[in-house]
Amino acid sequence: MKDGLPPRRCAALAYATILRDRRALEPALEHTPGYRKMSDRDRAFARAILATTFRRLGQTRKVLDHFLAKPLEETTEYAAALLVTGATQLLWMDGPPHAVVSTTVALCQDTTETYGLKGVVNAVLRKVSTEGPDLAARTAPRDNLPDWVSRSWRKAYGPGALSRITNVQMQPPPLDITVKDPVERERWAGALGAEILPNGTLRRREIGDITQLPGFREGAWWAQDAAAAIPATLLGVKSGDHVADLCAAPGGKTLQLAALGARVTAVDDNEGRLKRLRDNLSRTGLRAAVAVEDVRRFRPKGPADAVLLDAPCTATGTMRRHPEAGWIKKPGDVQRMSRLQLEMAGAAARMLRPGGWMVICTCSLQPEEGEQLAARLLETRKDLKPVAIQDGEVPGLAEAITPEGWLRLTPALWADRGGMDGFFAARFEKSS
Numbered sequence: 088m089k090d091g092l093p094p095r096r097c098a099a100l101a102y103a104t105i106l107r108d109r110r111a112l113e114p115a116l117e118h119t120p121g122y123r124k125m126s127d128r129d130r131a132f133a134r135a136i137l138a139t140t141f142r143r144l145g146q147t148r149k150v151l152d153h154f155l156a157k158p159l160e161e162t163t164e165y166a167a168a169l170l171v172t173g174a175t176q177l178l179w180m181d182g183p184p185h186a187v188v189s190t191t192v193a194l195c196q197d198t199t200e201t202y203g204l205k206g207v208v209n210a211v212l213r214k215v216s217t218e219g220p221d222l223a224a225r226t227a228p229r230d231n232l233p234d235w236v237s238r239s240w241r242k243a244y245g246p247g248a249l250s251r252i253t254n255v256q257m258q259p260p261p262l263d264i265t266v267k268d269p270v271e272r273e274r275w276a277g278a279l280g281a282e283i284l285p286n287g288t289l290r291r292r293e294i295g296d297i298t299q300l301p302g303f304r305e306g307a308w309w310a311q312d313a314a315a316a317i318p319a320t321l322l323g324v325k326s327g328d329h330v331a332d333l334c335a336a337p338g339g340k341t342l343q344l345a346a347l348g349a350r351v352t353a354v355d356d357n358e359g360r361l362k363r364l365r366d367n368l369s370r371t372g373l374r375a376a377v378a379v380e381d382v383r384r385f386r387p388k389g390p391a392d393a394v395l396l397d398a399p400c401t402a403t404g405t406m407r408r409h410p411e412a413g414w415i416k417k418p419g420d421v422q423r424m425s426r427l428q429l430e431m432a433g434a435a436a437r438m439l440r441p442g443g444w445m446v447i448c449t450c451s452l453q454p455e456e457g458e459q460l461a462a463r464l465l466e467t468r469k470d471l472k473p474v475a476i477q478d479g480e481v482p483g484l485a486e487a488i489t490p491e492g493w494l495r496l497t498p499a500l501w502a503d504r505g506g507m508d509g510f511f512a513a514r515f516e517k518s519s
């Protein structure tokens with residue numbers, strides 16, 4: 088088979104699946120015919136095409152629109168996938184024009200519907216390779232947000248922040264690392280060639296194969312975005328405390344709490360993701376009890392000293408790491424998820440002992456899943472009172488503390504160091 092054909096085919100097939108089935112990028116690729124049989128290099132190439140395609144989707148579509156007689160959405164599904172992934176390689180990946188155009192045209196032979204479109208695909212991609220860069224220069228990173236996301240962020244954060252957030256999202260994400268033993272942080276920063284961020288997270292510019300990095304196999308650290316590492320630190324956990332970690336898998340926050348010496352019960356209803364949590368515990372030599380259960384039904388053996396709820400959400404704060412996230416969600420998902428989050432937060436509060444602290448967090452930039460969720464929780468549970476987050480608890484992030492004392496992290500924070508995921512966290516104490 089012609090060189091470069093299989094990874095490009097995988098990328099185009101997975102692109103169509105992701106949009107049709109609203110599926111996340113990694114599982115979509117894993118289930119794409121031929122993907123698992125490819126070499127590591129080809130798999131990495133397919134993944135890079137796909138990630139760049141979603142990261143630049145709005146800009147690429149704008150360029151393609153100039154050369155298409157009808158909107159891309161009205162084109163056959165696979166033809167649209169070939170055009171978008173092909174144009175992405177030409178515009179944003181320095182793809183050699185001849186190789187990109189000829190392999191993409193060859194892929195038109197995959198289906199009867201696209202067979203007859205070889206001429207069109209050839210002509211359009213040739214135009215993209217010659218005239219596309221000038222047209223692309225007239226587009227902007229914010230074009231890459233789905234309209235509903237762009238509208239909601241503009242309203243919530245303003246146009247300036249919207250541009251800063253989208254600029255960060257155009258960059259490939261760094262590898263962020265939480266070290267098990269903080270005393271060893273400097274040593275591992277040296278061994279890994281990493282910078283130490285103000286919250287103690289280690290940051291490397293490139294992700295690569297993390298299993299080959301020093302300290303991974305011996306369980307000295309785990310990968311965790313700097314923003315995701317903050318909520319567990321807000322619980323004020325002491326050694327020996329009983330902590331319920333709700334929606335725990337794959338376990339980044341469970342590991343943090345266990346490393347502090349807490350007796351952690353990690354609850355999640357997804358067995359597959361819990362396997363990853365168990366693997367992480369065994370690799371790092373940390374301990375936690377694990378319960379496979381819906382958080383809304385789970386009852387701990389006794390009241391917990393502290394509860395962490397990292398609720399499922401639309402994950403629009405993670406579009407830098409998961410650029411497809413905004414494209415596979417719809418505005419209705421925000422309402423649906425925020426109702427679920429409120430139910431879960433109510434269940435979480437019931438698990439807490441009087442005087443105990445609870446932190447709820449989501450990796451979403453939608454206010455319905457953050458500020459509005461926290462406010463609604465206070466309306467519905469009179470036994471909770473807010474415990475404002477203080478400057479000293481979040482070094483370098485004082486500006487992220489809201490007037491109510493919540494924490495609103497956006498990708499634009501620490502932008503000169505590579506940004507972070509968008510996250511929201513709020514803390515409460517149970518009064519009775």
Ligand SMILES: C[S@@+](CC[C@H](N)C(=O)[O-])C[C@H]1O[C@@H](n2cnc3c(N)ncnc32)[C@H](O)[C@@H]1O
Binds near residue numbers: 334383398
């Ligand atoms: C944001 S992820 C959690 C990430 C995790 N806390 C960490 O730090 O690695 C949300 C998790 O919620 C779980 N989940 C979703 N609905 C649930 C439910 N009703 N009960 C328990 N877990 C649920 C998902 O399986 C998923 O693992």
